[in-house]
Amino acid sequence: MNKIVKYSLIGLLVLGALWAAAFFIKSNSKSSVTYETQKPFISNIEKKTVATGKVVPEDEIEIKPQISGIIDKIYLVEGDKVKAGDLIAVIKVVPNEQSLNQARGRVRNAEIALNNVKIEYNRNKALFDKGVISSQDFNNLQLQFDQAKQELSNAQSDYQIIRVGSAGGSSSANTNIRATVDGTILEIPVEEGDQVIQSNNFNDGTTIATIADLGKMIFEGKVDEGEVGKLQVGTPLKISLGAVEGTELDAKLRFIAPKGVEETGAVQFKIEGDVEVNDSIFIRAGYSANASMVLEKRDSVMVIPEALLQFDNKTDKPYVEVAVGSPEEQKFERKDVEIGISDGVNVEIISGITEEDQVKQWNQTEPIKKGEDEEDSEEDSEA
Numbered sequence: 223m224n225k226i227v228k229y230s231l232i233g234l235l236v237l238g239a240l241w242a243a244a245f246f247i248k249s250n251s252k253s254s255v256t257y258e259t260q261k262p263f264i265s266n267i268e269k270k271t272v273a274t275g276k277v278v279p280e281d282e283i284e285i286k287p288q289i290s291g292i293i294d295k296i297y298l299v300e301g302d303k304v305k306a307g308d309l310i311a312v313i314k315v316v317p318n319e320q321s322l323n324q325a326r327g328r329v330r331n332a333e334i335a336l337n338n339v340k341i342e343y344n345r346n347k348a349l350f351d352k353g354v355i356s357s358q359d360f361n362n363l364q365l366q367f368d369q370a371k372q373e374l375s376n377a378q379s380d381y382q383i384i385r386v387g388s389a390g391g392s393s394s395a396n397t398n399i400r401a402t403v404d405g406t407i408l409e410i411p412v413e414e415g416d417q418v419i420q421s422n423n424f425n426d427g428t429t430i431a432t433i434a435d436l437g438k439m440i441f442e443g444k445v446d447e448g449e450v451g452k453l454q455v456g457t458p459l460k461i462s463l464g465a466v467e468g469t470e471l472d473a474k475l476r477f478i479a480p481k482g483v484e485e486t487g488a489v490q491f492k493i494e495g496d497v498e499v500n501d502s503i504f505i506r507a508g509y510s511a512n513a514s515m516v517l518e519k520r521d522s523v524m525v526i527p528e529a530l531l532q533f534d535n536k537t538d539k540p541y542v543e544v545a546v547g548s549p550e551e552q553k554f555e556r557k558d559v560e561i562g563i564s565d566g567v568n569v570e571i572i573s574g575i576t577e578e579d580q581v582k583q584w585n586q587t588e589p590i591k592k593g594e595d596e597e598d599s600e601e602d603s604e605a
Contacts, residue, residue, distance in 0.1 A: 257552060259545050259580035262526045267570055269518040269563040275443025277463065277497060277509045279434035283403050286427035289396040290420045291315040293412055298431075300410055304401040310410075310431050311399040313418065315385070325381040332374035336367075343367040405435040408507055439497045439505055441473055441513050444483075444490040452517040453478055459495045464510040466503060473497045473513065518563045525568040530581050531561070545580035554582050 294314035298304065343363050350360040383396070409432040412418065421427030441461055445453065459473035477494035484490075495513060499505060531540050540561050543554035559574030575581065 258583045260530065260583060261580060262524045262571055262575060262577050264522055265525050265568060266521050267523060267525055267563060267565050267568055268516050269565060270514055270516055271449045273443035273445045273493060273513045275441055275511060277439050277441055277505060277511045279436060279507050280438040280440050282432055282434045284429045285310065285399060285402060285431045285433065286421040286429055287313055287399060287418050288420055289313060289315060291418060293414050293416045293418060296414055298407055300407050302407050304407060304433065305404050306401055308401045309398055310401060313397045313399065315397060321384050325384045329377040329381050332377040336370040336374050339367050339370040399430045401433055403433055405433040408432045408434050434507060436505065437499055439499055441495040441497055441511055443493055443513050445493055447482055447489040447491065449517060450478060450491040457515055460514040461497055462512045469503060471497050471500060520563060520570055524571045524577060526571055526581055528564055528567060528569045530583060531569060532584060542575060543582040544575060
């Protein structure tokens, strides 16, 4: 009986040891990873850059008054289309008292001078008719009389302009603010009752309205100094508007700034491009936009996905691993490659491999077993 119990215990211990060993081997064993491969292929590749900016009218014209005063009436609103000569607003003149008084005094002096010359003229005309004075003396008096009349007319016109803003016979009063070009009114920054200042040599004057032709738009943006050297005037652009989804406008680069501006530690260069406006899309001035442009282009070259590349830790040179033997053997050989341009997805291969090589995919990972995943989740939740 004791021998039976003894052998039973020994048997249980052996079975337990075998079960523990099997469990240990199973839980610690790792399945081998099978790497997939890809062949290089022929494709066109483009290196692009994107410049951020906005779409604005090519020319914006600011309408300013030629006389100071107060806005009496505004006849148009922002967004209205105008022709050159259309009336936008009318200014009511508030004359300067000192200037008005001086103009009034000038008129009075001209009247006094004219009356004095007129008396002398009439007296000498009678003598001239009787042949008492010579023709030369009478002609001098005639000239003085005509000049006095002209001086009075000028003084009266100046007084009228200072008082009401225009002379009585003027065909275009300074108080009438009119459009100088065809286009659309973008902005009217004043309101009725606002005081405005005339434009002169010492002051830009108050802007009554801003007019632009929305049919002639340009893209204004900035590019980094590392890319500006690869741009050329005439390069095609593709303009994407932030406010109009799914629409691209064609444009052509027309200007590259010769001087850069430092912004947040990087030097940026201003660029401009002529935008081909589509009549089916209404583009408002100031829309934010992105301009995509091709810096370099290669046609029918050998490429691989950029994710297949690796870089040496010491030399920082690119390389790939190419399959050697059958796919089941999973043997790979390192090959250094020379690369060209990249579009962010594919990269040009200049030398190092051929179209027949099978290039190893580096993003292959071992799948996590469901049981192990659940155990790890339980451990994390308990922690």
